[in-house]
Amino acid sequence: MNKLSERLAREHRRHHGVDPAFIAYAPGRVEILGNHTDYNEGFVLSAAIDSGIAYGLTASGSGECRLYSADFERSVACPAAEPGRSDSERWSNYSRGVLAFLTQRHGFSPDGFLGTQIGDIPIGAGLSSSAALEIACGLAVAAFHGVQPTPLDLARIGQKAEHEYAGVKCGLLDQISSLFGRADSLVFTDFRSLDVRTVGLPPGTAFLIANTAVKHTLVDSEYNERRQRCEQAAAYFARVLGDRIKALRDVSWNDLEAHRGSLDPAIWRRAAHPVGENERVLKGVALLEAGDAAGFGRLMFESHQSSMIYFENSCPELDTLVETARTTPGVWGARLSGGGFGGSIVALIETDKAAAIGRTLAGAYEKAHGHAIEPFLVRPSDGARLIRPV
Numbered sequence: 001m002n003k004l005s006e007r008l009a010r011e012h013r014r015h016h017g018v019d020p021a022f023i024a025y026a027p028g029r030v031e032i033l034g035n036h037t038d039y040n041e042g043f044v045l046s047a048a049i050d051s052g053i054a055y056g057l058t059a060s061g062s063g064e065c066r067l068y069s070a071d072f073e074r075s076v077a078c079p080a081a082e083p084g085r086s087d088s089e090r091w092s093n094y095s096r097g098v099l100a101f102l103t104q105r106h107g108f109s110p111d112g113f114l115g116t117q118i119g120d121i122p123i124g125a126g127l128s129s130s131a132a133l134e135i136a137c138g139l140a141v142a143a144f145h146g147v148q149p150t151p152l153d154l155a156r157i158g159q160k161a162e163h164e165y166a167g168v169k170c171g172l173l174d175q176i177s178s179l180f181g182r183a184d185s186l187v188f189t190d191f192r193s194l195d196v197r198t199v200g201l202p203p204g205t206a207f208l209i210a211n212t213a214v215k216h217t218l219v220d221s222e223y224n225e226r227r228q229r230c231e232q233a234a235a236y237f238a239r240v241l242g243d244r245i246k247a248l249r250d251v252s253w254n255d256l257e258a259h260r261g262s263l264d265p266a267i268w269r270r271a272a273h274p275v276g277e278n279e280r281v282l283k284g285v286a287l288l289e290a291g292d293a294a295g296f297g298r299l300m301f302e303s304h305q306s307s308m309i310y311f312e313n314s315c316p317e318l319d320t321l322v323e324t325a326r327t328t329p330g331v332w333g334a335r336l337s338g339g340g341f342g343g344s345i346v347a348l349i350e351t352d353k354a355a356a357i358g359r360t361l362a363g364a365y366e367k368a369h370g371h372a373i374e375p376f377l378v379r380p381s382d383g384a385r386l387i388r389p390v
């Protein structure tokens, strides 16, 4: 059992008075390259990180679920067969959604349980604590009912919970990264075929996260708006270029250039981001395989630039960190990670310079935005798993 699962077991016993019969763990994720490409059927390099969510449960002996969040110290009850949704205990909506969709998809009638969730992912950092929760809960609830969803099944169930219970029309990146992570490797995913493979890291490098702790308002509606623009652009290209265009994944930079004048400029700019990102991810995989940290880092900076100019999903706080990283010795590259509009940047750095780089970023951030941050290293880690029973 990892440390978090041990804490989970203690909290579960303290709150529910029994040992958890099932425990699952799922990590958060960091998006390394490939921003807003997942729902455009494109490519992403990501990693599961060394912090996550643990979920424990025991049969309640009735049709009722009693859910407990050890982090928020809140609890709530709902019927297993109709978990519904809660406006006051929103943390519980991910479990409710996962339970409802798992039941629906696998056609079993659910039993009630005593559930506990606990996490060590910084909240609001853009490291996908919600996807980790969905996956950990899905694994534990499936094991409890003796059903065996495939990893992709679980990923889709988590995504559906996000769409219908949290209102964010996300792709599958967060759930797939949490499930398929591998220690000391990146996960390279093709979001059309859903083929996943791992890619190694250049020796002596590490990933540093700097969390702005900023969450600009309307993030969810901005996200959904970006997705809609991308779909409008894909529909335009399908009209003018024919059937070979199924998604923005099929549009090249040359196609974009050729249609700069005829597509609405606002939609054009949105499309330019994932199209450029897809090309960067493919180049990036080759550079990593050649051990070229400098070349890969340049692509990370380009990615951030593209977010700023085309997708407008950055913000001044993220820009300060990336601009500082650009001139800090030992940083190969940096960019915003995840949806954007706040959250974190990720930097590829020389491992032995981590402490000095962290201080430089924190100093520049405090000077520009008046509050302290504490950058930290994340280690690419193994994906989600059932911990009990083994």
Ligand code: GLA
Pocket: 031, 034, 035, 036, 037, 038, 039, 170, 171, 172, 173, 174, 338, 339, 340
């Ligand atoms: C969020 C979403 C993902 C993905 C990223 C941007 O993390 O949940 O599906 O779209 O933003 O790449």
